[in-house]
Amino acid sequence: MEIIDxxxxxxxxxxxxxxxxxxxxxxxxxxxxxxxxxxxxxxxxPAEIRAPQGTVAGVxxxxxxxxxxxxxxPGDSCDVLVAMNAAALKANINKxxxxxxxxxxxxxFDKKNLRLAGIDSDQHPLESKEIEDFNLIKxxxxxxxxxxxxxxxxxxxxxxxxxxxxxxxxxxxxYSRDTESTVQFLxxxxxxxxxxxxxxxKVLNAGYHFGDTNEEFTSRFKVEKAKLDEGEYRSITGNHxxxxxxxxxxxxxxxxxxYGSYPITPASDILHExxxxxxxxxxxxxxxxxxxxxxxxxxxxxxxxxxxxxxxGPGIALxxxxxxxxxxxxxxxxxxxVQRGGPSTGLPTKTEQADLLQAFYGRxxxxxxxxxxxxxxxxxxxxxxxAARIALEHxxxxxxxxxxxxxxxxxxxxxxxxxxxxxxxxxxASGDGTNYLPYKRDDNLVRKWAIPGQEGFEHRIGGLEKExxxxxxxxxxxxxxxxxxxxxxxxxxxxxxxxxxDIDAGKPSGRILVLGWGSTYGAIKTAVRACLDEGxxxxxxxxxxxxxxxxxxxxxxxxxDQILIPEMNDxxxxxxxxxxxxxxxxxxxxxxxxxxxxxxxxxxxxxxx
Amino acid sequence: MEATENKPLTAxxxxxxxxxxxxxxxxxxxxxxxxxxxxxxxxxxxxxxVFISGIGCSSRFPYYMNTYGMHSIHGRAPGVATGLKVAxxxxxxxxxxxxxxxxxIGGNHLIHVxxxxxxxxxxxxxxxxxxxxxxxxxxxxxxxxNTKSSPMGSIDQPFNxxxxxxxxxGTFIARGMDRDVKHLRGLLKxxxxxxxxxxxxxxxxxxxxxxxxxxxxxxxxxxxxxxxxMEHGAPMKFGAEQEFALRLDGLSPQLVKSNDYSDDDLWIxxxxxxxxxxxxxxxxxxxxxxxxxxxxxxxxxxxxxxYEDGVIAQINDAQAKKGKxxxxxxxxxxxxxxxxD
Numbered sequence: 001m002e003i004i005d006x007x008x009x010x011x012x013x014x015x016x017x018x019x020x021x022x023x024x025x026x027x028x029x030x031x032x033x034x035x036x037x038x039x040x041x042x043x044x045x046p047a048e049i050r051a052p053q054g055t056v057a058g059v060x061x062x063x064x065x066x067x068x069x070x071x072x073x074p075g076d077s078c079d080v081l082v083a084m085n086a087a088a089l090k091a092n093i094n095k096x097x098x099x100x101x102x103x104x105x106x107x108x109f110d111k112k113n114l115r116l117a118g119i120d121s122d123q124h125p126l127e128s129k130e131i132e133d134f135n136l137i138k139x140x141x142x143x144x145x146x147x148x149x150x151x152x153x154x155x156x157x158x159x160x161x162x163x164x165x166x167x168x169x170x171x172x173x174x175y176s177r178d179t180e181s182t183v184q185f186l187x188x189x190x191x192x193x194x195x196x197x198x199x200x201x202k203v204l205n206a207g208y209h210f211g212d213t214n215e216e217f218t219s220r221f222k223v224e225k226a227k228l229d230e231g232e233y234r235s236i237t238g239n240h241x242x243x244x245x246x247x248x249x250x251x252x253x254x255x256x257x258x259y260g261s262y263p264i265t266p267a268s269d270i271l272h273e274x275x276x277x278x279x280x281x282x283x284x285x286x287x288x289x290x291x292x293x294x295x296x297x298x299x300x301x302x303x304x305x306x307x308x309x310x311x312x313g314p315g316i317a318l319x320x321x322x323x324x325x326x327x328x329x330x331x332x333x334x335x336x337x338v339q340r341g342g343p344s345t346g347l348p349t350k351t352e353q354a355d356l357l358q359a360f361y362g363r364x365x366x367x368x369x370x371x372x373x374x375x376x377x378x379x380x381x382x383x384x385x386x387a388a389r390i391a392l393e394h395x396x397x398x399x400x401x402x403x404x405x406x407x408x409x410x411x412x413x414x415x416x417x418x419x420x421x422x423x424x425x426x427x428x429a430s431g432d433g434t435n436y437l438p439y440k441r442d443d444n445l446v447r448k449w450a451i452p453g454q455e456g457f458e459h460r461i462g463g464l465e466k467e468x469x470x471x472x473x474x475x476x477x478x479x480x481x482x483x484x485x486x487x488x489x490x491x492x493x494x495x496x497x498x499x500x501x502d503i504d505a506g507k508p509s510g511r512i513l514v515l516g517w518g519s520t521y522g523a524i525k526t527a528v529r530a531c532l533d534e535g536x537x538x539x540x541x542x543x544x545x546x547x548x549x550x551x552x553x554x555x556x557x558x559x560x561d562q563i564l565i566p567e568m569n570d571x572x573x574x575x576x577x578x579x580x581x582x583x584x585x586x587x588x589x590x591x592x593x594x595x596x597x598x599x600x601x602x603x604x605x606x607x608x609x
Numbered sequence: 610m611e612a613t614e615n616k617p618l619t620a621x622x623x624x625x626x627x628x629x630x631x632x633x634x635x636x637x638x639x640x641x642x643x644x645x646x647x648x649x650x651x652x653x654x655x656x657x658x659v660f661i662s663g664i665g666c667s668s669r670f671p672y673y674m675n676t677y678g679m680h681s682i683h684g685r686a687p688g689v690a691t692g693l694k695v696a697x698x699x700x701x702x703x704x705x706x707x708x709x710x711x712x713x714i715g716g717n718h719l720i721h722v723x724x725x726x727x728x729x730x731x732x733x734x735x736x737x738x739x740x741x742x743x744x745x746x747x748x749x750x751x752x753x754x755n756t757k758s759s760p761m762g763s764i765d766q767p768f769n770x771x772x773x774x775x776x777x778x779g780t781f782i783a784r785g786m787d788r789d790v791k792h793l794r795g796l797l798k799x800x801x802x803x804x805x806x807x808x809x810x811x812x813x814x815x816x817x818x819x820x821x822x823x824x825x826x827x828x829x830x831x832x833x834x835x836x837x838x839m840e841h842g843a844p845m846k847f848g849a850e851q852e853f854a855l856r857l858d859g860l861s862p863q864l865v866k867s868n869d870y871s872d873d874d875l876w877i878x879x880x881x882x883x884x885x886x887x888x889x890x891x892x893x894x895x896x897x898x899x900x901x902x903x904x905x906x907x908x909x910x911x912x913x914x915x916y917e918d919g920v921i922a923q924i925n926d927a928q929a930k931k932g933k934x935x936x937x938x939x940x941x942x943x944x945x946x947x948x949x950d
Contacts, residue, residue, distance in 0.1 A: 228948045229948065232947050234942045234944060248940070258696050278923050278924045279932065283696070285920075291688065292687075295692065296695065297692055299691060300693065304696070321682050322682060415941060418936040451697075452658075452659045455656040458676050460672050460678035461680070462671070462678075463664075473672065
């Protein structure tokens with residue numbers, strides 16, 4: 001059989017949200033990563049756990065690009081579409097490249113499925129003219145799965161649940177992958193249920209051998225290992241990386257991690273991950289609500305712990321008053337916002353960057369809080385760590401912004417060692433406390449942290465305005481203005497302790513700068529590289545430190561004739577750039593709950609060039 | 610943590626250098642004084658004591674204690690105290706709250722701290738009015754109460770705070786009053802001694818906006834007839850000469866004359882009996898509508914695992930099973946691959 005070498009392949013697996021599409025996708029991801037490909041993923045699923053079966057609203061998709069070259073996005077379109085039913089096909093067929101492989105479970109295209117997908121039965125999609133554009137592969141997944149398991153003691157429902165393993169096995173065959181890491185995964189997952197384990201393994205193997213023995217298939221594909229930088233790699237999602245970043249900060253600051261949280265999509269996975277690592281002394285509190293969650297973190301920070309709370313936009317809105325308290329107390333805390341579509345409940349499982357202004361301004365009173373944003377899944381590790389460093393060393397709550405796209409997306413990560421991470425050194429009060437003034441500051445305007453249990457440092461803090469240095473309640477007009485300005489200046493001074501803004505691609509000055517922040521990194525980078533290859537005078541800078549901005553940002557912005565700001569919102573960074581620097585820019589906004597494709601950005605760059 | 614200092618501390622050592630700013634005549638002064646005078650006796654170093662409050666008149670309390678303290682935000686003190694206690698279980702943590710703070714805006718946190726049984730002491734100053742916002746009805750104001758925000762009388766059914774605590778799974782439920790200082794000191798000490806969340810409701814007179822709300826129970830001429838001081842193991846007698854008593858007919862409380870029964874036949878208070886304790890919390894009718902007295906003292910006490918102990922036990926368990934966390938192993942994870950050259 002012929003094995004065709006490909007530079008990269010993008011696979012989109014789509015089916016009902018109960019069909020195990022996310023699991024199938026993440027297994028294919030893991031296996032491709034272990035093989036040595038670069039990978040980038042985009043899981044895209046409905047907010048309902050079991051959305052109406054067979055309908056377009058219920059379609060759950062997982063897009064994976066694996067490549068022999070470096071990757072920055074999961075791909076604008078796919079080479080392979082696996083559609084488990086008619087609705088999955090309808091929702092995703094426009095993403096399949098002309099000439100691509102279309103693998104369908106034909107059992108999902110009966111009359112009932114067509115009706116549920118809203119397709120006229122006399123316009124069967126697999127018999128349409130457009131479908132001839134693709135290489136159609138028809139499978140009878142349920143029938144084949146049942147056949148494999150005819151001797152199993154499992155019930156019909158449980159047997160049918162294994163059908164995603166058939167598809168996975170088949171994909172492993174088609175893309176020349178071995179099943180080993182999935183076999184290991186299944187052994188861990190179903191160790192306690194030998195019947196279920198056996199059934200899954202059988203079906204996985206059957207899917208693999210189906211490809212091998214079926215004469216209909218004439219070619220297989222292969223993507224060579226990627227030439228990534230030398231090192232040891234693992235695959236990581238953004239939420240997983242954020243959790244590891246927080247634990248690392250706890251180790252490197254020698255402080256206990258206390259995490260107060262209330263479950264919310266798409267942030268809950270951080271809580272799940274942290275609660276697995278209690279052997280690091282991690283204390284997780286699943287509070288009764290968002291406010292209690294942050295208040296528990298406030299209490300823990302008063303006690304001298306590394307306090308963290310996390311949520312998504314709606315939860316952050318509820319935490320607003322408490323963030324103000326933490327800011328006026330001048331105690332450290334990391335506040336994670338894994339952004340999703342808003343306002344209100346909005347699009348819980350879809351991505352958006354629309355909480356930037358909330359992070360900047362979403363509190364009563366003058367209440368600046370440092371803001372950091374991660375650019376990719378693995379960057380969530382470094383930025384969560386950075387957020388903890390700044391919080392602890394500058395005695396302030398710090399926002400760490402992620403979003404649903406990078407939180408659930410995965411990529412390879414040349415993980416660091418403990419020794420390679422910097423120490424974090426909070427300034428604790430020392431001595432016998434004789435002259436301790438809770439709000440006396442050092443050169444960075446940072447106060448000393450005295451914690452309950454420290455003899456001689458007994459003091460009271462609170463949400464009322466405090467007198468300079470003593471921290472006693474003060475309603476003095478001049479003092480209030482002084483304290484407001486001092487707290488703001490303390491945050492501004494953090495600019496002395498963060499990296500300067502770098503140019504990711506292109507020249508340090510020129511015609512067009514594409515300025516992004518957070519998770520638009522991959523799409524912008526891919527777009528700018530493509531434009532540079534075509535000789536367009538364009539550069540790329542991605543902001544990770546949003547408040548305070550890097551000290552050289554204004555100079556960087558002034559080095560270009562025109563600035564383009566792509567954002568997954570209706571124009572938020574652009575407002576801040578205009579108001580802080582008096583510099584205008586061209587917006588590119590996408591508010592569809594979906595990340596940018598690189599071609600959307602390329603088209604915009606070309607329209608300006 | 611046990612006190613280690615040689616020189617015994619006095620109430621004065623617990624008084625901060627800040628001027629107390631409650632209205633003259635406020636019941637809070639008495640409570641502050643009793644708390645300050647009990648502190649030296651609870652066997653905890655000053656450095657290990659923390660007072661956490663929310664918002665309201667009573668919530669200024671931490672500023673006046675020479676211990677660690679935090680004046681937090683409205684209703685959220687139980688949340689802050691939970692985090693503090695989880696972070697450092699050795700601290701003696703006291704939550705100061707009022708009827709609006711604990712039962713209105715912070716109602717959710719109150720019930721959840723009670724069910725979790727975090728080892729902290731909640732002092733709920735109940736004055737049946739909003740004081741700091743200048744006189745609106747509160748969630749404990751009686752129906753019909755005329756206030757600034759209810760000029761035609763409040764139509765809200767009030768909370769029975771102790772029955773609420775019972776329903777939430779509280780493990781220590783008690784009531785005291787600002788004007789019976791000796792009794793209050795005993796309850797403060799008992800609150801500290803209880804290992805779990807102690808809820809001590811304290812009737813407190815707001816002499817500006819709700820003067821005399823509790824005079825039936827606190828003033829000489831009416832107190833004896835209307836107040837039952839419960840003591841574990843003792844018959845429930847009250848009255849100036851202990852001439853009245855309660856007995857139980859099945860689960861139905863009856864008001865009787867003490868002399869008509871031998872003590873053994875009266876209701877003997879058992880603070881560990883959940884059913885009978887709950888009956889006591891139900892004696893909540895206004896005195897004008899009932900002959901039954903209002904009980905004071907410890908209604909209920911139960912030993913149940915403390916939340917923070919559960920947190921620590923899981924950490925110890927995880928470390929015993931997996932060993933103390935090794936960051937390099939964690940960062941590496943289970944599946945890795947190597948890229949050479």
